Amino acid sequence: MSKISPPNSGCRMYEARFPEVDIPVMIQVKEILDVATHVALLEYNNIEGMIMLSDLSRRRIRSVGGLLKVGRIEPAIVLRVDADKGYIDLSKKQLTEEDKQVCEERYAKSKLVHSIMRHVSETMKIDLEDLYIHVGWPLYRKYGHAFEAFKCIVNDPDSVLKPLTRELRTIGADGRQVIKVVPAISEEVKEALVRKIRRQMTPKPVNLCAYIEMTCFEYDGVFHIKEAMRKAEAVSTKECPVKMKLVAAPLYVIITLTLAKEQGIKILNQAAAACMNSIEGHRGKLIIKESPRAVSEQGDKLLTEQKAYSELQKAEVSRDEDSGGEEDTGMGLVDLESISSFGIED
Known part of the structure; x- marks a missing residue:
């Protein structure tokens, strides 16, 4: 993979530049105004979206502060997308509990994949979007989510990464363009990716x-x-x-x-x-x-x-x-009723 200086370390998580309508996405509240709230779409490289006051809740709103806080991360559903102007309208009112669960589960997986990809991009000094184009997004297409592919890489990296290729265009001795199919990433980048995936995703006892x-x-x-x-x-x-x-x-x-x-x-x-x-x-x-x-x-x-x-x-x-004190005939020396769960967590 060609190196770029300085490499781009920012990129959306998915191949599509904008989300589809009626899809729940993860947002972060940036600014709360009188009639609308500006948010960043975290899965789409923080592009801006907007939630109108009327789309915040089905209930009567007494205080916007009770529904939204600057910096809060939560799901919202996409209402409209204007790709030409870059406008994205969202709603919290139309979001169902099922939408929330789907969004949160997908975002948790995507966030882990993104952190691994960004780490490899920064340590290997390669462009993050280039890495997504040749590795991340093809795995999303083939496995439904790159997270599922990364789980397979833990035990058998070649079965997942070897089929990934890219076209290398060069000019031959006769002046004609020559197209050569080469591995999607170099061995060095591959080793760094596999090492990071195993460190992050190997199940821990x-x-x-x-x-x-x-x-x-x-x-x-x-x-x-x-x-x-x-x-x-x-x-x-x-x-x-x-x-x-x-x-x-x-x-x-x-x-x-x-x-x-x-x-x-x-x-x-x-x-x-x-x-x-x-x-x-x-x-x-x-x-x-x-x-x-x-x-x-x-x-x-x-x-x-x-x-x-x-x-x-x-x-x-x-x-x-x-x-010469009285004999204690009980077996238990511990007040069992006062013992808590010893810090046990679910």
Whole structure:
């Protein structure tokens, strides 16, 4: 691909210069006036559009500020397009919930594709629009969305990028024009593109955990609890290995690290069920305190702090017993009702 100095780093996301009528697009509010609002169409290189006051809402408008704020990013639907004059009229009033969902999902994918393309353009010093012309937009046409093509590139880049070509026109020795078909991008640009796609789009494993309270006051109750823990871990699969650990008796955590979140949640539920069946077979008791969820780094930190606090409580109880205090006959040293979700997020 030819290099341009300085390269153009701004370009629309899609091949069409203007959006089609009745299509939802993502906008950013730029200026709010008495009769209209000026917006930028983010997917079309920030070209200007306008929303009339009468197209803001179906309800009676008491304050435009309650509906729009400068800088806010949200969907709107295209009413009219004058390609010659560059006028685009939009509406929020005619936007449905389905339109919003479609627009937000498409924009999220397009934004990721655009960030990858722009990064390659800037690092390789090549024109962004040229990169879209020979790579991005052909992939949009073939795959419906370049995002789907990029997902395939993660595992098999040649199957996606090798078929892409461009015509190179030169003048031969006889003075005639010679048309030669060459790869759409150079090997250097291809390597940079694949590297960035893999860095951005390779699925990352997610930590999942479930918290349970388990007790067994039968003879050899500790061994029955350990057996129940082994039953939970036996539910493991290659994709979702399960581990069960003590937090602070009677609180336990069942964890897995997996690429498939939904499957991981299912496996943790199965592990909890296996654990419950085992312990209840020995007249024990199991209560699920937190259903399986993704756990954040903050959650891990809070969990560690809670465990340390529990150990401190145990040490204080031990000192009380040594000094002749009343014996604490309960198994749980943690106020389970006051325990939050340890920073767990959906």
